[in-house]
Amino acid sequence: MIITVASGKGGTGKTTVATNLALVVKDKISVEFLDCDVEEPNAHLFLNPELNVIEPVTLPVPSVNEELCDGCGYCKEVCEFSAITVMAGNVLVFEELCHGCGGCVKFCPKGALTDKPKQIGVVESGRCSEGFSFVHGKLNIGSPLAPPVIKAVKKKAKNDGVVIIDAPPGTSCPVIASLSRSDYCLLVTEPTPFGLNDLKLAVGMVREMGIPFGVIINRSGLGDDKVEKYCDSEGIPILLKIPFDRRYAECYARGGCVVEEFPELYKKFNDLWKEIERRVEK
Protein backbone atom coordinates (compact mmCIF):
# COMPACT_ATOMS: atom_id res chain seq x y z
CA MET A 1 0.00 0.00 0.00
CA ILE A 2 1.40 3.40 -0.97
CA ILE A 3 0.27 6.45 1.01
CA THR A 4 1.47 9.88 -0.07
CA VAL A 5 1.35 12.98 2.11
CA ALA A 6 0.98 16.12 -0.01
CA SER A 7 -0.29 19.72 0.22
CA GLY A 8 -0.63 22.63 -2.12
CA LYS A 9 0.84 25.08 0.35
CA GLY A 10 4.28 24.59 1.83
CA GLY A 11 4.86 24.45 5.57
CA THR A 12 1.46 23.07 6.51
CA GLY A 13 2.89 19.99 8.21
CA LYS A 14 3.43 17.31 5.53
CA THR A 15 6.65 16.08 7.11
CA THR A 16 5.09 16.12 10.59
CA VAL A 17 2.20 13.95 9.38
CA ALA A 18 4.35 11.58 7.32
CA THR A 19 7.00 10.97 10.00
CA ASN A 20 4.58 10.59 12.90
CA LEU A 21 2.33 8.30 10.87
CA ALA A 22 5.37 6.12 10.11
CA LEU A 23 6.24 5.92 13.80
CA VAL A 24 2.73 4.72 14.64
CA VAL A 25 2.31 2.31 11.72
CA LYS A 26 5.69 0.63 12.24
CA ASP A 27 4.28 -0.99 15.40
CA LYS A 28 1.79 -2.90 13.24
CA ILE A 29 3.22 -3.55 9.80
CA SER A 30 6.51 -3.11 7.93
CA VAL A 31 7.08 0.47 6.82
CA GLU A 32 9.23 2.02 4.10
CA PHE A 33 9.59 5.78 4.34
CA LEU A 34 10.37 7.74 1.15
CA ASP A 35 11.14 11.46 1.36
CA CYS A 36 10.37 12.70 -2.16
CA ASP A 37 10.84 16.40 -1.35
CA VAL A 38 14.23 16.20 -3.05
CA GLU A 39 14.63 19.99 -3.26
CA GLU A 40 14.39 20.41 0.48
CA PRO A 41 14.34 16.98 2.18
CA ASN A 42 13.64 17.22 5.92
CA ALA A 43 12.24 13.92 7.19
CA HIS A 44 15.71 12.61 8.13
CA LEU A 45 15.97 15.43 10.67
CA PHE A 46 13.10 13.84 12.62
CA LEU A 47 13.67 10.12 12.00
CA ASN A 48 17.50 10.20 12.19
CA PRO A 49 18.14 7.23 9.88
CA GLU A 50 21.58 5.78 9.32
CA LEU A 51 22.06 6.43 5.60
CA ASN A 52 24.73 3.99 4.56
CA VAL A 53 23.93 3.54 0.86
CA ILE A 54 24.55 6.55 -1.39
CA GLU A 55 23.84 6.27 -5.10
CA PRO A 56 24.16 8.96 -7.76
CA VAL A 57 21.14 9.91 -9.89
CA THR A 58 22.02 10.73 -13.45
CA LEU A 59 20.22 12.12 -16.46
CA PRO A 60 21.32 11.06 -19.97
CA VAL A 61 22.42 14.25 -21.73
CA PRO A 62 23.91 14.38 -25.23
CA SER A 63 27.62 14.40 -25.87
CA VAL A 64 28.90 15.41 -29.33
CA ASN A 65 31.50 13.50 -31.31
CA GLU A 66 32.94 16.38 -33.29
CA GLU A 67 34.56 14.09 -35.87
CA LEU A 68 31.17 12.74 -36.92
CA CYS A 69 29.12 15.97 -36.55
CA ASP A 70 28.70 17.96 -39.76
CA GLY A 71 26.83 20.81 -38.04
CA CYS A 72 23.55 20.15 -39.89
CA GLY A 73 21.50 21.41 -36.93
CA TYR A 74 18.87 18.67 -36.95
CA CYS A 75 19.45 18.05 -33.21
CA LYS A 76 18.50 21.65 -32.49
CA GLU A 77 15.32 21.22 -34.51
CA VAL A 78 14.41 18.01 -32.66
CA CYS A 79 14.98 19.42 -29.17
CA GLU A 80 11.72 20.70 -27.66
CA PHE A 81 13.51 22.11 -24.60
CA SER A 82 15.86 24.59 -26.32
CA ALA A 83 18.75 22.67 -24.81
CA ILE A 84 20.79 22.60 -28.04
CA THR A 85 22.00 25.37 -30.27
CA VAL A 86 24.26 25.23 -33.30
CA MET A 87 26.65 28.10 -33.89
CA ALA A 88 28.99 28.22 -36.86
CA GLY A 89 28.58 24.48 -37.33
CA ASN A 90 29.32 23.67 -33.69
CA VAL A 91 26.74 21.98 -31.44
CA LEU A 92 26.39 23.55 -28.00
CA VAL A 93 24.43 21.67 -25.31
CA PHE A 94 22.84 23.51 -22.37
CA GLU A 95 22.75 20.61 -19.94
CA GLU A 96 20.55 22.38 -17.36
CA LEU A 97 17.75 22.62 -19.91
CA CYS A 98 18.01 19.00 -21.12
CA HIS A 99 15.21 16.65 -20.02
CA GLY A 100 17.11 13.55 -21.14
CA CYS A 101 14.47 12.47 -23.67
CA GLY A 102 17.12 11.08 -26.01
CA GLY A 103 15.56 12.57 -29.15
CA CYS A 104 18.71 14.27 -30.44
CA VAL A 105 20.78 11.12 -29.94
CA LYS A 106 18.23 8.92 -31.64
CA PHE A 107 17.62 11.14 -34.65
CA CYS A 108 21.08 12.53 -35.46
CA PRO A 109 21.60 11.56 -39.11
CA LYS A 110 25.35 11.09 -38.58
CA GLY A 111 25.13 9.22 -35.27
CA ALA A 112 27.33 11.95 -33.83
CA LEU A 113 25.57 12.20 -30.47
CA THR A 114 25.67 9.75 -27.59
CA ASP A 115 24.07 9.71 -24.15
CA LYS A 116 26.38 10.75 -21.37
CA PRO A 117 25.24 10.42 -17.74
CA LYS A 118 25.14 13.73 -15.91
CA GLN A 119 24.75 13.61 -12.14
CA ILE A 120 21.83 15.71 -10.94
CA GLY A 121 21.43 14.37 -7.42
CA VAL A 122 21.81 11.43 -5.06
CA VAL A 123 19.59 8.85 -3.42
CA GLU A 124 20.55 7.94 0.14
CA SER A 125 19.03 4.99 1.93
CA GLY A 126 19.30 3.05 5.16
CA ARG A 127 17.34 2.25 8.29
CA CYS A 128 15.91 4.19 11.19
CA SER A 129 16.73 3.05 14.70
CA GLU A 130 13.03 2.11 15.01
CA GLY A 131 13.74 -0.59 12.45
CA PHE A 132 12.08 0.62 9.27
CA SER A 133 13.67 1.47 5.98
CA PHE A 134 14.24 5.07 4.92
CA VAL A 135 15.08 6.55 1.51
CA HIS A 136 15.48 10.15 0.46
CA GLY A 137 16.79 12.02 -2.56
CA LYS A 138 18.77 15.21 -2.80
CA LEU A 139 18.68 17.34 -5.92
CA ASN A 140 22.05 18.98 -6.64
CA ILE A 141 22.04 22.71 -5.98
CA GLY A 142 21.65 24.53 -9.29
CA SER A 143 20.01 21.51 -10.99
CA PRO A 144 16.44 22.36 -11.99
CA LEU A 145 14.92 18.91 -12.61
CA ALA A 146 13.51 17.21 -9.53
CA PRO A 147 11.31 14.48 -11.11
CA PRO A 148 14.16 12.11 -12.17
CA VAL A 149 15.52 12.16 -8.59
CA ILE A 150 12.02 11.52 -7.22
CA LYS A 151 11.56 8.57 -9.56
CA ALA A 152 14.92 7.16 -8.42
CA VAL A 153 13.79 7.41 -4.77
CA LYS A 154 10.55 5.60 -5.56
CA LYS A 155 12.38 2.79 -7.40
CA LYS A 156 14.05 1.84 -4.12
CA ALA A 157 10.75 0.80 -2.51
CA LYS A 158 9.97 -2.93 -2.26
CA ASN A 159 6.34 -2.16 -1.45
CA ASP A 160 5.85 -5.25 0.69
CA GLY A 161 4.09 -3.48 3.53
CA VAL A 162 3.20 0.19 3.76
CA VAL A 163 5.12 2.82 1.80
CA ILE A 164 4.78 6.34 3.23
CA ILE A 165 5.81 9.13 0.87
CA ASP A 166 6.53 12.70 1.96
CA ALA A 167 5.85 14.82 -1.16
CA PRO A 168 7.08 18.32 -2.03
CA PRO A 169 4.66 21.29 -1.86
CA GLY A 170 2.76 22.60 -4.88
CA THR A 171 0.79 20.94 -7.66
CA SER A 172 3.28 20.69 -10.54
CA CYS A 173 5.57 17.99 -11.93
CA PRO A 174 7.58 17.11 -8.79
CA VAL A 175 4.33 16.54 -6.90
CA ILE A 176 2.85 14.47 -9.73
CA ALA A 177 6.01 12.34 -9.84
CA SER A 178 5.71 11.75 -6.08
CA LEU A 179 1.99 10.98 -6.13
CA SER A 180 1.80 8.72 -9.17
CA ARG A 181 0.68 5.15 -8.41
CA SER A 182 -0.31 5.99 -4.83
CA ASP A 183 -3.23 4.12 -3.28
CA TYR A 184 -4.21 6.99 -1.03
CA CYS A 185 -3.28 10.62 -0.55
CA LEU A 186 -3.38 12.68 2.63
CA LEU A 187 -3.67 16.40 1.91
CA VAL A 188 -2.37 18.46 4.81
CA THR A 189 -3.67 22.01 5.17
CA GLU A 190 -4.09 24.77 7.73
CA PRO A 191 -7.24 26.76 8.53
CA THR A 192 -6.18 30.01 6.84
CA PRO A 193 -7.13 31.63 3.52
CA PHE A 194 -3.74 30.54 2.08
CA GLY A 195 -4.29 27.00 3.31
CA LEU A 196 -7.78 26.87 1.79
CA ASN A 197 -6.74 28.35 -1.57
CA ASP A 198 -3.89 25.89 -1.97
CA LEU A 199 -5.99 22.96 -0.70
CA LYS A 200 -8.47 23.60 -3.52
CA LEU A 201 -5.62 23.42 -6.05
CA ALA A 202 -4.34 20.20 -4.50
CA VAL A 203 -7.84 18.67 -4.52
CA GLY A 204 -8.08 19.48 -8.25
CA MET A 205 -4.78 17.69 -8.78
CA VAL A 206 -5.59 14.45 -6.91
CA ARG A 207 -9.02 14.30 -8.53
CA GLU A 208 -7.41 14.68 -11.96
CA MET A 209 -5.06 11.81 -11.09
CA GLY A 210 -7.91 9.69 -9.75
CA ILE A 211 -6.31 9.04 -6.36
CA PRO A 212 -8.61 8.69 -3.33
CA PHE A 213 -7.80 11.23 -0.64
CA GLY A 214 -8.68 12.75 2.70
CA VAL A 215 -7.74 16.01 4.43
CA ILE A 216 -5.76 16.67 7.59
CA ILE A 217 -6.12 20.08 9.22
CA ASN A 218 -3.00 21.10 11.09
CA ARG A 219 -2.87 23.95 13.63
CA SER A 220 -6.63 23.67 14.00
CA GLY A 221 -7.94 26.49 16.19
CA LEU A 222 -5.82 29.13 14.49
CA GLY A 223 -7.57 30.95 11.67
CA ASP A 224 -11.17 30.25 10.71
CA ASP A 225 -13.58 27.44 9.80
CA LYS A 226 -13.68 27.90 6.03
CA VAL A 227 -11.53 24.83 5.29
CA GLU A 228 -14.00 22.64 7.18
CA LYS A 229 -16.96 24.21 5.42
CA TYR A 230 -15.28 23.66 2.06
CA CYS A 231 -14.57 19.98 2.85
CA ASP A 232 -18.17 19.46 4.01
CA SER A 233 -19.60 21.02 0.89
CA GLU A 234 -17.34 18.92 -1.35
CA GLY A 235 -17.91 15.70 0.59
CA ILE A 236 -14.20 15.42 1.41
CA PRO A 237 -13.44 13.49 4.60
CA ILE A 238 -11.44 15.28 7.30
CA LEU A 239 -9.41 12.44 8.76
CA LEU A 240 -7.52 14.28 11.47
CA LYS A 241 -7.34 17.66 13.15
CA ILE A 242 -4.13 18.51 14.96
CA PRO A 243 -4.86 21.38 17.36
CA PHE A 244 -2.53 24.36 17.42
CA ASP A 245 -0.47 24.05 20.55
CA ARG A 246 2.77 25.91 21.16
CA ARG A 247 4.22 22.76 22.77
CA TYR A 248 3.74 20.83 19.51
CA ALA A 249 5.34 23.67 17.54
CA GLU A 250 8.31 23.72 19.90
CA CYS A 251 8.70 19.93 19.67
CA TYR A 252 8.77 20.19 15.86
CA ALA A 253 11.19 23.12 15.95
CA ARG A 254 13.87 21.11 17.74
CA GLY A 255 13.37 18.01 15.57
CA GLY A 256 11.16 16.00 17.94
CA CYS A 257 8.29 13.71 16.96
CA VAL A 258 4.96 14.61 18.55
CA VAL A 259 3.63 11.02 18.82
CA GLU A 260 6.59 10.14 21.02
CA GLU A 261 6.07 13.08 23.36
CA PHE A 262 2.31 13.53 23.48
CA PRO A 263 0.18 10.39 24.07
CA GLU A 264 -2.96 12.21 22.92
CA LEU A 265 -1.38 12.60 19.48
CA TYR A 266 -0.22 8.96 19.37
CA LYS A 267 -3.87 8.05 19.77
CA LYS A 268 -4.98 10.47 17.05
CA PHE A 269 -2.41 9.11 14.58
CA ASN A 270 -3.40 5.56 15.49
CA ASP A 271 -7.03 6.38 14.69
CA LEU A 272 -5.87 8.04 11.46
CA TRP A 273 -4.11 4.84 10.42
CA LYS A 274 -7.21 2.71 11.14
CA GLU A 275 -9.27 5.09 9.06
CA ILE A 276 -6.82 4.99 6.13
CA GLU A 277 -6.76 1.16 6.21
CA ARG A 278 -10.53 1.07 6.21
CA ARG A 279 -10.74 3.46 3.27
CA VAL A 280 -8.07 1.78 1.16
CA GLU A 281 -9.52 -1.70 1.66
CA LYS A 282 -13.04 -0.56 0.86
Added chain:
Amino acid sequence: MKELLIISGKGGTGKTSITAAFAALADNKVIADCDVDAADMHLLLQPDVKETHQFYASKVAEIHEDKCVRCGKCIEACRFDAIEDFKINHIYCEGCGVCYRICPQNAITMEDSLSGHWFVSETKHGPMVHAKLGIAEENSGKLVTEVRKAAQKIAQEQNKSLIIIDGPPGIGCPVISSITGVDMVLIVTEPTVAGKHDLERIIKLANHFDVKTAVCINKYDLDERKTLEIENYCKSIGVDVISKIPFDRKVIDALIKGLSIVEYEETSQTASEIKNLWQKVQNML
Protein backbone atom coordinates in the same frame (compact mmCIF):
# COMPACT_ATOMS: atom_id res chain seq x y z
CA MET B 1 14.96 49.39 -12.01
CA LYS B 2 15.76 46.81 -9.30
CA GLU B 3 14.34 43.37 -8.66
CA LEU B 4 13.94 42.01 -5.12
CA LEU B 5 13.13 38.32 -4.66
CA ILE B 6 11.70 36.89 -1.45
CA ILE B 7 12.27 33.12 -1.09
CA SER B 8 12.60 30.57 1.69
CA GLY B 9 13.60 27.09 0.55
CA LYS B 10 11.13 25.63 3.04
CA GLY B 11 7.48 26.41 2.45
CA GLY B 12 5.25 28.14 4.97
CA THR B 13 7.87 30.31 6.65
CA GLY B 14 5.99 33.53 5.88
CA LYS B 15 7.25 34.66 2.45
CA THR B 16 3.91 35.86 1.18
CA SER B 17 2.87 37.62 4.41
CA ILE B 18 6.15 39.56 4.40
CA THR B 19 6.02 40.27 0.67
CA ALA B 20 2.48 41.63 1.05
CA ALA B 21 3.68 43.91 3.85
CA PHE B 22 6.48 45.16 1.57
CA ALA B 23 3.88 45.77 -1.14
CA ALA B 24 2.01 48.03 1.29
CA LEU B 25 5.19 49.85 2.37
CA ALA B 26 7.06 50.33 -0.91
CA ASP B 27 6.48 53.23 -3.29
CA ASN B 28 6.54 53.07 -7.03
CA LYS B 29 6.78 49.32 -7.59
CA VAL B 30 5.37 46.37 -9.49
CA ILE B 31 4.47 43.17 -7.64
CA ALA B 32 5.12 39.76 -9.20
CA ASP B 33 3.81 36.53 -7.69
CA CYS B 34 6.13 33.83 -9.01
CA ASP B 35 4.80 31.00 -6.83
CA VAL B 36 2.84 29.92 -9.88
CA ASP B 37 1.70 26.52 -8.67
CA ALA B 38 0.27 27.75 -5.39
CA ALA B 39 -0.13 31.50 -5.80
CA ASP B 40 -1.54 33.22 -2.72
CA MET B 41 -0.64 36.87 -3.01
CA HIS B 42 -3.97 37.68 -4.69
CA LEU B 43 -5.74 36.79 -1.43
CA LEU B 44 -4.09 39.77 0.25
CA LEU B 45 -4.06 42.21 -2.65
CA GLN B 46 -7.49 41.48 -4.17
CA PRO B 47 -6.39 42.23 -7.71
CA ASP B 48 -8.68 43.72 -10.29
CA VAL B 49 -7.65 41.64 -13.31
CA LYS B 50 -7.07 43.83 -16.38
CA GLU B 51 -5.51 41.33 -18.77
CA THR B 52 -5.64 37.53 -18.97
CA HIS B 53 -3.10 35.72 -21.13
CA GLN B 54 -3.06 32.08 -22.10
CA PHE B 55 0.19 30.27 -21.53
CA TYR B 56 1.14 27.63 -24.07
CA ALA B 57 4.55 26.30 -23.11
CA SER B 58 4.56 22.84 -24.49
CA LYS B 59 2.96 20.24 -26.62
CA VAL B 60 1.62 16.83 -25.75
CA ALA B 61 1.58 13.78 -27.98
CA GLU B 62 -1.66 12.31 -29.26
CA ILE B 63 -1.92 8.78 -30.74
CA HIS B 64 -4.50 8.42 -33.48
CA GLU B 65 -6.05 4.99 -33.10
CA ASP B 66 -7.12 4.72 -36.74
CA LYS B 67 -3.49 4.85 -37.92
CA CYS B 68 -1.79 3.04 -35.02
CA VAL B 69 -0.72 -0.57 -35.72
CA ARG B 70 0.52 -1.14 -32.15
CA CYS B 71 4.11 -1.83 -33.18
CA GLY B 72 5.34 -0.56 -29.81
CA LYS B 73 8.21 1.61 -31.08
CA CYS B 74 6.78 4.64 -29.24
CA ILE B 75 6.52 2.81 -25.93
CA GLU B 76 10.08 1.59 -26.26
CA ALA B 77 11.39 5.08 -27.10
CA CYS B 78 9.50 7.08 -24.45
CA ARG B 79 11.75 7.80 -21.49
CA PHE B 80 8.94 9.20 -19.36
CA ASP B 81 6.73 6.07 -19.23
CA ALA B 82 3.96 8.22 -20.64
CA ILE B 83 2.50 5.65 -23.05
CA GLU B 84 0.41 2.83 -21.69
CA ASP B 85 -1.56 0.53 -23.93
CA PHE B 86 -1.07 2.93 -26.88
CA LYS B 87 -2.60 5.85 -25.05
CA ILE B 88 -0.69 8.93 -23.97
CA ASN B 89 -0.87 9.76 -20.30
CA HIS B 90 -0.95 13.56 -20.47
CA ILE B 91 0.21 13.88 -16.90
CA TYR B 92 3.52 12.13 -17.64
CA CYS B 93 4.08 13.31 -21.23
CA GLU B 94 6.81 15.99 -21.30
CA GLY B 95 6.19 16.89 -24.94
CA CYS B 96 9.63 15.84 -26.19
CA GLY B 97 8.23 14.60 -29.51
CA VAL B 98 10.37 11.45 -29.67
CA CYS B 99 7.31 9.19 -30.17
CA TYR B 100 5.97 11.51 -32.85
CA ARG B 101 9.24 11.32 -34.77
CA ILE B 102 9.77 7.60 -34.34
CA CYS B 103 6.29 6.38 -35.30
CA PRO B 104 6.56 4.60 -38.69
CA GLN B 105 2.82 5.04 -39.34
CA ASN B 106 2.69 8.78 -38.66
CA ALA B 107 -0.02 7.94 -36.16
CA ILE B 108 1.18 10.44 -33.55
CA THR B 109 0.76 14.20 -33.65
CA MET B 110 1.93 16.89 -31.26
CA GLU B 111 -0.86 19.11 -29.94
CA ASP B 112 -0.57 22.47 -28.24
CA SER B 113 -1.28 22.19 -24.56
CA LEU B 114 -2.63 25.02 -22.45
CA SER B 115 -0.35 25.01 -19.42
CA GLY B 116 -1.89 27.89 -17.50
CA HIS B 117 -2.75 31.58 -17.49
CA TRP B 118 -1.05 34.74 -16.41
CA PHE B 119 -2.68 38.00 -15.43
CA VAL B 120 -1.92 41.68 -15.26
CA SER B 121 -3.89 43.33 -12.48
CA GLU B 122 -4.34 46.56 -10.62
CA THR B 123 -4.28 46.38 -6.82
CA LYS B 124 -4.58 48.85 -3.95
CA HIS B 125 -0.77 48.79 -3.85
CA GLY B 126 -0.13 49.17 -7.57
CA PRO B 127 0.22 46.87 -10.57
CA MET B 128 0.67 43.14 -10.07
CA VAL B 129 1.49 40.27 -12.41
CA HIS B 130 0.43 36.81 -11.28
CA ALA B 131 -0.31 33.42 -12.78
CA LYS B 132 -2.07 30.14 -12.39
CA LEU B 133 -0.41 26.99 -13.61
CA GLY B 134 -2.90 24.42 -14.87
CA ILE B 135 -3.59 21.47 -12.60
CA ALA B 136 -0.87 18.81 -12.78
CA GLU B 137 1.02 20.85 -15.40
CA GLU B 138 4.69 21.23 -16.09
CA ASN B 139 6.68 24.26 -17.13
CA SER B 140 6.37 26.23 -13.93
CA GLY B 141 9.83 27.66 -14.67
CA LYS B 142 8.77 29.03 -18.05
CA LEU B 143 5.63 30.54 -16.53
CA VAL B 144 7.77 32.26 -13.90
CA THR B 145 9.90 33.73 -16.70
CA GLU B 146 6.73 34.94 -18.43
CA VAL B 147 5.48 36.65 -15.23
CA ARG B 148 8.85 38.33 -14.67
CA LYS B 149 9.05 39.56 -18.27
CA ALA B 150 5.58 41.09 -18.02
CA ALA B 151 6.47 42.77 -14.70
CA GLN B 152 9.67 44.20 -16.20
CA LYS B 153 7.73 45.59 -19.14
CA ILE B 154 5.21 47.30 -16.86
CA ALA B 155 8.00 48.69 -14.70
CA GLN B 156 9.63 50.21 -17.78
CA GLU B 157 6.43 51.61 -19.24
CA GLN B 158 5.22 53.11 -15.98
CA ASN B 159 8.63 54.16 -14.77
CA LYS B 160 8.59 52.00 -11.65
CA SER B 161 11.87 51.68 -9.81
CA LEU B 162 11.30 48.31 -8.14
CA ILE B 163 9.85 44.85 -8.76
CA ILE B 164 8.98 42.84 -5.65
CA ILE B 165 8.86 39.12 -6.40
CA ASP B 166 7.19 36.53 -4.18
CA GLY B 167 9.10 33.34 -4.98
CA PRO B 168 8.19 29.66 -4.87
CA PRO B 169 9.45 27.18 -2.25
CA GLY B 170 12.23 24.69 -3.02
CA ILE B 171 15.43 25.06 -5.04
CA GLY B 172 14.35 23.58 -8.39
CA CYS B 173 13.24 24.85 -11.75
CA PRO B 174 10.75 27.64 -10.79
CA VAL B 175 13.14 28.94 -8.10
CA ILE B 176 16.03 29.04 -10.56
CA SER B 177 13.83 30.96 -13.02
CA SER B 178 12.90 33.36 -10.21
CA ILE B 179 16.44 34.04 -9.03
CA THR B 180 18.23 34.51 -12.36
CA GLY B 181 19.25 38.14 -12.73
CA VAL B 182 17.60 39.64 -9.61
CA ASP B 183 19.44 42.35 -7.64
CA MET B 184 18.81 40.95 -4.18
CA VAL B 185 17.38 37.91 -2.44
CA LEU B 186 15.72 38.10 0.96
CA ILE B 187 15.46 34.64 2.51
CA VAL B 188 12.68 34.16 5.06
CA THR B 189 13.40 31.30 7.43
CA GLU B 190 12.04 29.97 10.72
CA PRO B 191 13.81 28.63 13.83
CA THR B 192 13.18 24.92 13.25
CA VAL B 193 15.54 22.09 12.28
CA ALA B 194 13.84 21.96 8.88
CA GLY B 195 13.99 25.75 8.43
CA LYS B 196 17.71 25.80 9.16
CA HIS B 197 18.44 22.80 6.91
CA ASP B 198 16.55 24.34 3.98
CA LEU B 199 18.12 27.75 4.59
CA GLU B 200 21.57 26.24 4.09
CA ARG B 201 20.54 24.84 0.70
CA ILE B 202 18.84 28.01 -0.52
CA ILE B 203 21.84 30.16 0.50
CA LYS B 204 24.05 27.85 -1.57
CA LEU B 205 21.70 28.33 -4.51
CA ALA B 206 21.84 32.13 -4.12
CA ASN B 207 25.66 31.91 -3.99
CA HIS B 208 25.63 29.72 -7.09
CA PHE B 209 23.89 32.60 -8.92
CA ASP B 210 26.08 35.17 -7.18
CA VAL B 211 23.19 37.28 -5.85
CA LYS B 212 23.31 39.65 -2.87
CA THR B 213 21.58 37.82 -0.02
CA ALA B 214 20.13 38.68 3.40
CA VAL B 215 18.20 36.56 5.89
CA CYS B 216 15.15 37.27 8.02
CA ILE B 217 14.14 34.87 10.82
CA ASN B 218 10.37 34.78 11.12
CA LYS B 219 8.61 33.52 14.30
CA TYR B 220 12.05 33.74 15.90
CA ASP B 221 10.71 33.40 19.46
CA LEU B 222 9.26 29.92 18.81
CA ASP B 223 12.73 28.53 19.54
CA GLU B 224 15.33 31.10 20.54
CA ARG B 225 18.08 28.48 20.72
CA LYS B 226 17.47 27.51 17.07
CA THR B 227 17.37 31.23 16.20
CA LEU B 228 20.80 31.63 17.74
CA GLU B 229 22.08 28.60 15.80
CA ILE B 230 20.82 30.14 12.57
CA GLU B 231 22.43 33.50 13.43
CA ASN B 232 25.74 31.79 14.17
CA TYR B 233 25.57 29.78 10.98
CA CYS B 234 24.86 32.91 8.89
CA LYS B 235 27.70 34.77 10.61
CA SER B 236 30.11 31.92 9.85
CA ILE B 237 29.39 32.16 6.12
CA GLY B 238 29.18 35.96 5.99
CA VAL B 239 25.44 36.38 5.34
CA ASP B 240 23.63 39.07 7.35
CA VAL B 241 20.55 38.28 9.45
CA ILE B 242 18.82 41.65 9.08
CA SER B 243 15.61 40.98 10.99
CA LYS B 244 13.95 38.80 13.59
CA ILE B 245 10.17 38.87 13.58
CA PRO B 246 8.18 37.48 16.53
CA PHE B 247 5.43 34.86 16.23
CA ASP B 248 2.17 36.77 16.15
CA ARG B 249 -1.31 35.26 15.76
CA LYS B 250 -2.45 38.68 14.51
CA VAL B 251 -0.67 37.97 11.21
CA ILE B 252 -3.26 35.22 10.68
CA ASP B 253 -6.13 37.46 11.85
CA ALA B 254 -4.94 40.04 9.32
CA LEU B 255 -4.75 37.40 6.59
CA ILE B 256 -8.35 36.39 7.26
CA LYS B 257 -9.32 40.03 6.78
CA GLY B 258 -7.33 40.10 3.52
CA LEU B 259 -4.72 42.48 4.92
CA SER B 260 -1.03 42.46 5.63
CA ILE B 261 0.02 42.97 9.25
CA VAL B 262 1.32 46.49 8.59
CA GLU B 263 -2.15 47.54 7.45
CA TYR B 264 -4.07 45.54 10.06
CA GLU B 265 -2.21 46.61 13.15
CA GLU B 266 0.21 49.32 12.23
CA THR B 267 1.49 49.91 15.75
CA SER B 268 2.17 46.29 16.70
CA GLN B 269 5.69 45.09 17.44
CA THR B 270 5.51 42.78 14.40
CA ALA B 271 4.51 45.63 12.10
CA SER B 272 7.29 47.88 13.34
CA GLU B 273 9.85 45.08 12.93
CA ILE B 274 8.72 44.53 9.34
CA LYS B 275 8.96 48.28 8.66
CA ASN B 276 12.47 48.16 10.06
CA LEU B 277 13.27 45.21 7.81
CA TRP B 278 11.90 47.08 4.81
CA GLN B 279 14.22 50.04 5.58
CA LYS B 280 17.22 47.72 5.69
CA VAL B 281 16.25 45.99 2.45
CA GLN B 282 15.92 49.37 0.73
CA ASN B 283 19.37 50.36 1.95
CA MET B 284 20.87 47.14 0.65
CA LEU B 285 19.19 47.60 -2.73
